[in-house]
Amino acid sequence: MILNKIGHILKDYDDFAIVSHVSPDGDSIGSMLGLFNTLKDFGKSVDLFVDDILPEKYSFLTGYDNIKRYNTGSKYSCLIILDCGDVLRLGELKSLLNCSDIVINIDHHISNTLFGDVNYVDSNASSVGEIIYQILKINGYNISKTTAMCLYTSILTDTGGFKYSNTTSMTFNIVGDLINTGINFSDIYSRIYDSKTLSQTKLLEKVLSTLEVYFNDTVAVLTMPYKLLEECNAKENDADEFINYARNIDTAEVGVFIKQINDFKCRVSLRSKNYVDVSKIAAYFNGGGHIRAAGCTIEGSISEAKNKILDALKDVLEVGHK
Amino acid sequence: MILNKIGHILKDYDDFAIVSHVSPDGDSIGSMLGLFNTLKDFGKSVDLFVDDILPEKYSFLTGYDNIKRYNTGSKYSCLIILDCGDVLRLGELKSLLNCSDIVINIDHHISNTLFGDVNYVDSNASSVGEIIYQILKINGYNISKTTAMCLYTSILTDTGGFKYSNTTSMTFNIVGDLINTGINFSDIYSRIYDSKTLSQTKLLEKVLSTLEVYFNDTVAVLTMPYKLLEECNAKENDADEFINYARNIDTAEVGVFIKQINDFKCRVSLRSKNYVDVSKIAAYFNGGGHIRAAGCTIEGSISEAKNKILDALKDVLEVGHK
Numbered sequence: 303m304i305l306n307k308i309g310h311i312l313k314d315y316d317d318f319a320i321v322s323h324v325s326p327d328g329d330s331i332g333s334m335l336g337l338f339n340t341l342k343d344f345g346k347s348v349d350l351f352v353d354d355i356l357p358e359k360y361s362f363l364t365g366y367d368n369i370k371r372y373n374t375g376s377k378y379s380c381l382i383i384l385d386c387g388d389v390l391r392l393g394e395l396k397s398l399l400n401c402s403d404i405v406i407n408i409d410h411h412i413s414n415t416l417f418g419d420v421n422y423v424d425s426n427a428s429s430v431g432e433i434i435y436q437i438l439k440i441n442g443y444n445i446s447k448t449t450a451m452c453l454y455t456s457i458l459t460d461t462g463g464f465k466y467s468n469t470t471s472m473t474f475n476i477v478g479d480l481i482n483t484g485i486n487f488s489d490i491y492s493r494i495y496d497s498k499t500l501s502q503t504k505l506l507e508k509v510l511s512t513l514e515v516y517f518n519d520t521v522a523v524l525t526m527p528y529k530l531l532e533e534c535n536a537k538e539n540d541a542d543e544f545i546n547y548a549r550n551i552d553t554a555e556v557g558v559f560i561k562q563i564n565d566f567k568c569r570v571s572l573r574s575k576n577y578v579d580v581s582k583i584a585a586y587f588n589g590g591g592h593i594r595a596a597g598c599t600i601e602g603s604i605s606e607a608k609n610k611i612l613d614a615l616k617d618v619l620e621v622g623h624k
Numbered sequence: 625m626i627l628n629k630i631g632h633i634l635k636d637y638d639d640f641a642i643v644s645h646v647s648p649d650g651d652s653i654g655s656m657l658g659l660f661n662t663l664k665d666f667g668k669s670v671d672l673f674v675d676d677i678l679p680e681k682y683s684f685l686t687g688y689d690n691i692k693r694y695n696t697g698s699k700y701s702c703l704i705i706l707d708c709g710d711v712l713r714l715g716e717l718k719s720l721l722n723c724s725d726i727v728i729n730i731d732h733h734i735s736n737t738l739f740g741d742v743n744y745v746d747s748n749a750s751s752v753g754e755i756i757y758q759i760l761k762i763n764g765y766n767i768s769k770t771t772a773m774c775l776y777t778s779i780l781t782d783t784g785g786f787k788y789s790n791t792t793s794m795t796f797n798i799v800g801d802l803i804n805t806g807i808n809f810s811d812i813y814s815r816i817y818d819s820k821t822l823s824q825t826k827l828l829e830k831v832l833s834t835l836e837v838y839f840n841d842t843v844a845v846l847t848m849p850y851k852l853l854e855e856c857n858a859k860e861n862d863a864d865e866f867i868n869y870a871r872n873i874d875t876a877e878v879g880v881f882i883k884q885i886n887d888f889k890c891r892v893s894l895r896s897k898n899y900v901d902v903s904k905i906a907a908y909f910n911g912g913g914h915i916r917a918a919g920c921t922i923e924g925s926i927s928e929a930k931n932k933i934l935d936a937l938k939d940v941l942e943v944g945h946k
Binding site: 463464465466467469470471472473474475477478479481482486487488491492496497498499500503504506507510511513515519522546547549550551552553 | 785786787788789791792793794795796797799800801803804808809810813814818819820821822825826828829832833835837841844868869871872873874875
């Protein structure tokens with residue numbers, strides 16, 4: 303069984319590098335650190351790499367400060383790659399593949415290209431954190447409070463707070479076991495989901511003031527002129543979840559968020575609830591995504607982008623209602 | 625064992641009334657309907673009562689429309705009272721106690737006055753929904769998808785989305801079992817937490833525009849002039865969770881929400897995170913609550929109420945920082 307094989311490698315090897323994808327998130331960071339903290343408890347040498355800036359909200363996790371961006375020529379006996387469907391997701395760190403004796407690839411993306419020497423891909427797992435839990439359990443590792451905090455963070459964030467349909471009864475059982483270690487999961491939850499900066503809250507207010515509804519309130523649109531970021535002293539990713547305020551309008555089938563990039567270009571995010579395939583709308587403008595969540599870039603001012611999107615939605619809504 | 629005794633009563637009796645508290649919430653409604661749907665499956669006669677208006681967001685649960693406000697003289701073999709620490713929580717429906725052969729009191733409030741003929745109070749249970757699950761399981765009932773939706777709603781809402789510290793590994797195990805029935809828990813979650821009316825979203829924007837911070841950003845204040853409700857065509861309970869936008873500012877120790885009642889009176893809600901006991905501030909203005917969540921009513925305009933609260937907070941923040 304592959305999980306046992308991975309267990310043997312974790313025991314037999316002494317020096318590891320653990321690496322994960324660019325645009326790091328709660329699952330990639332949490333699963334890296336969960337494995338890191340357990341291996342460190344057993345006296346192993348472990349280096350951590352991510353070729354990107356790390357979201358600061360995960361800095362409370364033990365080992366966060368050990369994550370480095372560049373490898374300055376070190377070689378490793380074992381390279382463990384987490385949550386990456388393919389090696390391009392590693393950014394510049396894909397060079398690590400050439401300076402490691404064995405490569406373990408652990409993932410939950412069904413599209414994984416199986417690029418490792420040992421590959422474990424479980425597309426039914428909510429998160430890589432859930433897989434790391436299973437690897438540790440099956441191989442007899444005790445899960446410490448420190449590791450439990452990391453794995454809880456993984457699972458929490460990749461399930462959207464146990465809300466997304468990737469959450470299974472296995473997920474809930476694992477979380478039940480993790481919180482039995484005595485971690486302050488309420489505090490972790492609040493740090494990740496509730497904490498907002500003053501700038502972010504001001505930006506939200508400005509963006510909410512742009513709310514418009516169309517087609518009998520079935521389409522809700524929010525817009526963000528690029529000058530707002532400066533005006534509110536906010537960062538671009540402060541607006542990451544604003545699309546939900548449009549989507550969550552009870553009468554809305556489609557939520558639209560138009561973020562102005564510059565005077566000539568807008569980035570458009572689309573969300574739907576039940577019957578509109580927003581990936582088709584996005585594809586029409588050379589964008590992409592899924593049925594219920596997609597995005598595209600449109601040339602023009604905010605009002606031009608809005609009109610183009612509304613025109614495209616008008617046709618689809620009429621078809622969808624039939 | 626009391627849970628078995630309750631099981632025998634559920635099997636032996638044929639006509640039931642199930643009743644819960646005024647100001648109904650997800651747990652009271654979900655646990656009532658979970659038990660209702662199971663008993664109906666066994667051909668029992670079951671009436672449901674709550675002496676209050678029901679929150680419409682739970683109307684998707686089977687049996688919701690069967691909940692009546694008044695009992696017009698019916699008598700019952702068995703009266704089951706859920707989630708009520710004492711009989712006063714029943715409102716006018718406490719009269720049901722006099723027209724029932726046996727009264728079962730099921731609750732999770734440690735303060736329960738044990739007013740039933742049979743009492744089962746488990747203060748470690750996150751919710752009464754969790755207790756109903758255990759009663760059904762221990763007594764061999766199959767939990768249908770319909771019942772699972774109700775009990776999931778109970779547990780979800782009383783744990784604040786599995787966030788509050790009353791959530792235990794038992795809670796997670798039970799939820800894992802409930803979702804195994806195939807319920808669309810993602811949809812339930814979204815209905816309860818994500819769905820907002822257009823009016824509510826407009827009201828949020830207006831209230832966010834009042835955001836002010838004091839004392840090195842450790843106090844965040846939001847205010848709501850009473851005219852805003854009319855201006856946004858919103859209802860008073862649309863603002864129920866706005867206090868969190870003040871509390872969630874990362875630098876804030878205290879979040880304050882001042883809701884103007886009329887030209888002469890304001891209702892003030894207070895939340896704190898780590899070291900300020902807001903129940904003391906509220907008590908100073910003849911209000912009440914807990915260390916981290918309290919409220920009071922202050923005579924005067926919004927700015928007068930704000931100045932009074934800030935004066936009181938100033939002293940406490942200085943002490944708290946020592």
